[in-house]
Amino acid sequence: MIRIVLPQHLRTLARVNGEVVLKVEGPVTQRSVLDVLEATYPTLRGTIRDHVTQQRRAFIRFFACEQDLSLESPDARLPDAVAIGEEPFLVVGAMAGG
Numbered sequence: 001m002i003r004i005v006l007p008q009h010l011r012t013l014a015r016v017n018g019e020v021v022l023k024v025e026g027p028v029t030q031r032s033v034l035d036v037l038e039a040t041y042p043t044l045r046g047t048i049r050d051h052v053t054q055q056r057r058a059f060i061r062f063f064a065c066e067q068d069l070s071l072e073s074p075d076a077r078l079p080d081a082v083a084i085g086e087e088p089f090l091v092v093g094a095m096a097g098g
Contacts (some may be wrong), residue, residue, distance in 0.1 A: 003088040010048070010091065014041040019088060027044055028083040030062060031074040046092060063090040
């Protein structure tokens with residue numbers, strides 16, 4: 001089971017409290033995790049990734065095991081600690097402005 005932590009605005013949109021726990025079949029990658037997340041919570045489609053290109057939205061970042069994974073390939077495997085549920089996959093809304 002994969003643990004996912006969403007920012008408050010996405011938790012509100014998905015109508016969940018706290019962490020989301022999902023079962024991901026096959027290799028655990030950003031793409032596979034986000035595919036299952038969007039299939040389970042359709043209201044999140046287009047909020048984390050673009051509908052057409054599937055590219056990460058500019059003000060969304062991904063972290064796991066104290067590493068910024070935002071610029072990694074969507075098909076790169078996530079750390080083993082995430083794949084076995086020891087550590088969460090974090091979706092973070094980046095801050096901007098001054």
